[in-house]
Amino acid sequence: MIRVPVPHTVDPATVPDAPLAPPGANGGLLDVFRRRYLLRLLVRKEIQGRYSGSFLGLFWSYVQPAVRFAMYFFVIGGILGLHDEVEVFGVHMFAGIVFVHFFTESFNAGTRSIIKNKALVRKMAMPREMFPVASMLVSAFHVVPGLVILTVACVAVGWTPDLVGVMAGLLGFVICAVLGTALALLFSAANVFFRDFGNVVNTLTIFVTFSVPMIYPYSMVEQRFRDFADYYLLNPLAEVVLLVQRCFWVGTTDDPTETIEHHIPDHLFLIGFGHLAAALVVLVVAQLVFTRLENKFAERL
Amino acid sequence: MSSTESIVVRGVSKRFTMRYHRTLKQMTVALVKGQDLSDTFLALDDVSFTVEQGESIGLMGLNGSGKSTLLKLINGVMRPDEGEVLTRGRIAGLIATGAGFHPQLTGRENIYLNAAILGMSEAETNRKFDDIIEFADIGKFLDTPVGAYSSGMFSRLGFAVAVHTDSDIFLVDEVLAVGDKPFKRKCLARMEEIRKDGRTLFYVSHAAGSVKRMCDRVLVLENGRLGFDGPVKEGIRYLKYDDDGDDVSSENEQDDDENDSELGAEI
Numbered sequence: 070m071i072r073v074p075v076p077h078t079v080d081p082a083t084v085p086d087a088p089l090a091p092p093g094a095n096g097g098l099l100d101v102f103r104r105r106y107l108l109r110l111l112v113r114k115e116i117q118g119r120y121s122g123s124f125l126g127l128f129w130s131y132v133q134p135a136v137r138f139a140m141y142f143f144v145i146g147g148i149l150g151l152h153d154e155v156e157v158f159g160v161h162m163f164a165g166i167v168f169v170h171f172f173t174e175s176f177n178a179g180t181r182s183i184i185k186n187k188a189l190v191r192k193m194a195m196p197r198e199m200f201p202v203a204s205m206l207v208s209a210f211h212v213v214p215g216l217v218i219l220t221v222a223c224v225a226v227g228w229t230p231d232l233v234g235v236m237a238g239l240l241g242f243v244i245c246a247v248l249g250t251a252l253a254l255l256f257s258a259a260n261v262f263f264r265d266f267g268n269v270v271n272t273l274t275i276f277v278t279f280s281v282p283m284i285y286p287y288s289m290v291e292q293r294f295r296d297f298a299d300y301y302l303l304n305p306l307a308e309v310v311l312l313v314q315r316c317f318w319v320g321t322t323d324d325p326t327e328t329i330e331h332h333i334p335d336h337l338f339l340i341g342f343g344h345l346a347a348a349l350v351v352l353v354v355a356q357l358v359f360t361r362l363e364n365k366f367a368e369r370l
Numbered sequence: 371m372s373s374t375e376s377i378v379v380r381g382v383s384k385r386f387t388m389r390y391h392r393t394l395k396q397m398t399v400a401l402v403k404g405q406d407l408s409d410t411f412l413a414l415d416d417v418s419f420t421v422e423q424g425e426s427i428g429l430m431g432l433n434g435s436g437k438s439t440l441l442k443l444i445n446g447v448m449r450p451d452e453g454e455v456l457t458r459g460r461i462a463g464l465i466a467t468g469a470g471f472h473p474q475l476t477g478r479e480n481i482y483l484n485a486a487i488l489g490m491s492e493a494e495t496n497r498k499f500d501d502i503i504e505f506a507d508i509g510k511f512l513d514t515p516v517g518a519y520s521s522g523m524f525s526r527l528g529f530a531v532a533v534h535t536d537s538d539i540f541l542v543d544e545v546l547a548v549g550d551k552p553f554k555r556k557c558l559a560r561m562e563e564i565r566k567d568g569r570t571l572f573y574v575s576h577a578a579g580s581v582k583r584m585c586d587r588v589l590v591l592e593n594g595r596l597g598f599d600g601p602v603k604e605g606i607r608y609l610k611y612d613d614d615g616d617d618v619s620s621e622n623e624q625d626d627d628e629n630d631s632e633l634g635a636e637i
C-alpha cells in the first residue's frame with residue numbers, strides 16, 4: 070500500500086466543539102426521548118398513514134372498537150348467557166378489550182416497525198428504538214376512542230368513579246405500555262433476522278383474548294382452579310384486565326364493595342406493582358438485546 | 371495540535387454474509403442438506419486512516435471495492451466488526467445514491483422527516499424549506515409520494531436536504547451519477563462551498579475530473595483494502611495504471627464528469 074502524506078492546515082475555528090466519538094446514536098431509549106421532535110414526526114406519519122386514502126378517516130378508529138364491543142356483547146354475552154352471571158357484563162368485558170387491544174397492537178405493530186421502515190434504517194443514522202416506541206405511542210393514541218366509548222357506556226349505566234379505581238386504571242395502562250414497548254423492542258429486532266417472528270407474535274396475541282378475565286369473570290377462575298388461580302395472575306395481561314375492571318366496571322355495579330370482595334383478587338395493587346417491576350426488567354433486557362442486534366440491521370434489511 | 375481530527379478509522383474490518391436464510395424453514399432445510407449456513411467475506415479489511423477537519427477526500431475504487439460500506443461505517447448506519455471509527459461533529463450527506471426516504475410519504479413530508487433525522491429542528495427546517503425545494507427543483511411533485519419519483523429526482527431531493535443541514539462532515543456517494551448536467555454543476559458548486567467553509571468533505575466518485583477539482587487527497591480501495599492514500603494526481607494515476615486494459619469502463623466513468631475533455635487531455 071502506498072501512503073503519501075498530504076499537508077493540510079486546519080483552521081481552528083472550523084473544528085466543532087465536540088469530542089471524537091463513534092458515529093450514530095448510542096444512547097438507546099434515552100436518545101429516543103431526547104429527540105422528541107423526530108419521535109412526534111414518526112408518530113404523526115404513522116397515524117396519517119393508517120387512514121390515508123380512507124373516506125371516513127379517523128372515524129374508523131371509533132367503528133372498530135364499537136363493532137368489537139357489539140360482537141362480544143351479543144355473541145359471548147348473549148349466547149353463553151353471561152349477562153345473568155356477571156353484572157353489567159358489557160363494561161366488564163369492554164374495559165378489558167380496550168386495554169388488551171392496546172397491548173396487542175403495540176406488540177404487533179411494534180414487531181413489524183423496523184422492517185416497515187427499512188428505507189430509513191438502511192440509510193440514516195438514528196436511534197432505531199424510535200420505531201417500536203412510535204408504534205406503541207400510535208397504539209396508545211388509538212386507545213382514546215375506545216376509552217371514550219367505554220366512559221360513555223359507564224356513565225349511561227350509572228357510574229361512581231373512585232380514586233383507588235383511577236389509580237388501578239393508570240397502573241394497568243402503564244404496565245401495558247412498558248411491557249408492550251419491551252416486547253416490541255425485542256421482537257422487532259428478532260424480526261429483522263427471521264421474518265417468522267412477525268407471525269409468532271400474531272399467533273401469540275390470539276391467545277391473549279382467552280387468557281384474561283374479560284369474557285368470563287375472575288371469580289369463575291377462582292372457583293374452577295382454586296389454588297391455581299394464583300398462577301393465573303402471573304399473566305401480566307390478566308392482572309391488567311383486573312386493574313381496569315377495578316377502575317371502570319366496579320363502579321358501575323350495584324354494590325361495589327361486594328363486587329370487589331367477590332370478583333377482584335386480594336392484593337390487586339401488590340401484584341400490579343410486581344408486574345410493573347417485572348415489565349421494567351424485561352424492558353432493560355430488551356434494550357440490551359436490541360443494542361447488540363442493531364449493529365447488523367443495516368446489512369440484513 | 372492533537373484534537374483537530376475529523377474522522378479516525380483504525381484497523382477497521384467489516385465482514386458480510388453473502389447468503390442469508392430469512393426463515394427458520396430455510397435454515398432447517400440448509401442444515402439438513404448439510405449446506406453452510408452462511409458464506410462470509412471481508413468487504414473492508416484492516417482499513418486505517420485519519421482525516422483532519424476541513425480536508426476534502428476523494429474515495430475511489432472499482433465497484434464492490436467497499437466504498438459505500440466505508441461511508442456507512444463513517445455515518446454510523448453500520449458498525450465495524452473489528453477496529454474503530456470515530457468522528458467529530460454532525461454528519462450529513464448521501465449514501466449509496468439515495469437518501470433515506472420513506473416511499474409512501476410525499477416529498478414535503480420526507481423533507482421534514484429527513485431533516486429531523488439529520489438533527490434539524492422544526493423551526494430550522496421551516497426556515498430552510500424554500501431553499502431546499504428551490505435547490506431540489508422537483509416542482510409540482512413536492513406533494514406526491516417519493517416512491518413515484520425518478521431516481522434523479524429522488525437523489526436531488528436527498529442532496530438538497532443534506533446540503534442544507536449544518537454538518538461538520540459531508541459525505542457524498544456517487545449521487546452525481548444519476549443527476550443531469552445542470553444539477554451536477556449545482557451540486558459541485560455547493561460542495562465547493564462546503565469545502566471553503568472548512569467542513570470535511572468525503573466524496574466517492576469514479577469521475578477523475580471532479581475529484582481533481584474537489585479534493586486535496588485521494589483514498590483508493592481495492593477489494594476492501596486501502597491501496598493508496600495520498601495526493602490527488604498520484605491517486606488517479608495509481609488507479610489508471612491498475613485497470614489499464616479496462617478502457618470501456620474508464621470511458622463510462624468519464625461520462626459522469628462535466629470536465630471530461632480536460633480529463634482526456636490529462637491522461
Ligand SMILES: Nc1ncnc2c1ncn2[C@@H]1O[C@H](COP(=O)(O)OP(=O)(O)O)[C@@H](O)[C@H]1O
Pocket residue numbers: 367368369386387388413431432433434435436437438439440
Ligand atoms: N448488506 C450486504 N450484505 C452482503 N454483502 C454486501 C452488503 N452490502 C454490500 N455488500 C457487498 O460488499 C461489497 C462492497 O460493497 P460496496 O461497499 O457497496 O462497494 P462500492 O460502493 O465500492 O461499489 C460488495 O461485494 C457488495 O456486494
Ligand SMILES: [Mg+2]
Pocket residue numbers: 437438439466543544
Ligand atoms: Mg457504492
